[in-house]
Ligand SMILES: C[S@@+](CC[C@H](N)C(=O)[O-])C[C@H]1O[C@@H](n2cnc3c(N)ncnc32)[C@H](O)[C@@H]1O
């Protein structure tokens with residue numbers, strides 16, 4: 001089995017593996033373990049189907065009863081009040097008529113498929129209304145969509161039903177509509193409580209308005225409340241970040257997410273920085289410092305670290321959707337721009353609203369892309385889900401991948417241990433705070449190596 005192997009690791013592996021080695025001497029891995037932060041690529045090892053095969057493939061999928069595994073439903077709402085500068089999710093400006101019309105289309109899409117063997121056969125454990133901004137929709141539309149989900153999909157009795165939203169336009173009538181319809185979790189994007197930092201990014205509510213809104217939502221005490229914060233926004237100094245953490249925790253939500261700013265090419269923020277209108281975004285060393293401050297903050301307060309970016313304060317917070325999606329659970333998806341997966345098939349629904357509407361009107365599933373995964377996908381999912389929660393059981397990996405494959409990771413794990421990214425507890429790898437900050441790099445390295453192994457096996461056959 002895998003054991004820590006001291007300093008011998010480097011010489012045992014070729015350049016192919018050593019390119020995943022962390023740099024630095026381990027004195028401050030948060031700052032310098034890697035030159036860039038990797039993203040976990042969702043389409044690794046996937047083959048695109050030709051568009052001509054989409055509809056027949058979809059009908060075939062719907063006809064097969066789903067296996068008895070925990071699964072998910074996702075409903076996408078592709079509207080926002082405005083384009084926040086940092087964000088890569090923006091698609092369509094919200095106008096009330098479009099919202100009402102859109103809710104009707106989503107309801108129709110759900111109803112059409114609800115009786116199929118693939119949908120009705122086993123329970124759905126978590127539903128996520130995400131965006132965009134679901135809370136941009138009107139109270140009637142929110143209520144209609146949630147009620148349809150509950151009436152048509154086979155939800156587990158303890159199903160987590162999350163509505164993602166933001167403060168602006170999420171008025172008491174909409175909150176009540178969501179709660180009455182059955183939502184039991186709100187994930188609210190706050191990003192920062194600092195009024196100047198917020199407004200510069202297009203977040204209209206002031207610090208005081210944000211606090212009042214969150215207090216009201218919390219005091220209803222009828223659903224879990226989760227707050228999203230971003231670190232590394234322009235003007236968000238370490239002191240502002242400390243205050244953001246303090247303010248968020250003092251509101252006593254059920255959970256808090258911390259996201260490092262991802263400067264996405266093509267976003268208004270990235271364009272503004274390139275044009276010199278904003279100072280450069282913080283480097284990786286600074287982002288590592290922000291993450292470290294957040295992790296320490298929650299440890300001192302005894303919050304549970306549920307995943308690398310998510311902390312829970314109460315037992316009400318489960319974070320079920322996000323944990324199961326990382327495990328590769330089947331996810332049935334509805335709405336323009338939604339993405340889902342059933343068995344080996346993953347799919348994305350047309351993000352163009354005109355196309356989405358036309359396909360539905362013509363009786364077609366509005367598929368924009370369909371892919372099939374390769375034989376490594378269960379292993380990739382296992383690695384992703386394990387690193388996501390900061391713990392990788394090497395005995396379980398060996399049971400899935402074989403002893404030889406699992407053992408081949410020993411030199412890499414040993415090097416990461418030397419550079420302060422992880423430690424061993426028996427056969428289980430446990431990420432340090434630095435390892436958790438760089439977790440996407442660790443996942444990408446494992447995925448690369450697994451693919452290399454698969455290719456070698458194919459070549460040798
Ligand atoms: C899909 S977005 C929807 C957020 C919601 N519409 C809002 O306005 O708050 C979910 C979360 O992703 C995070 N996020 C969005 N863009 C990001 C970026 N460029 N870097 C880091 N986190 C980002 C934010 O914390 C956001 O709350």
Ligand code: SF4
Pocket residue numbers: 079080081082083084087088089090131132133166189
């Ligand atoms: S942060 Fe939310 S509201 Fe702002 S553009 Fe992104 S998805 Fe839309």
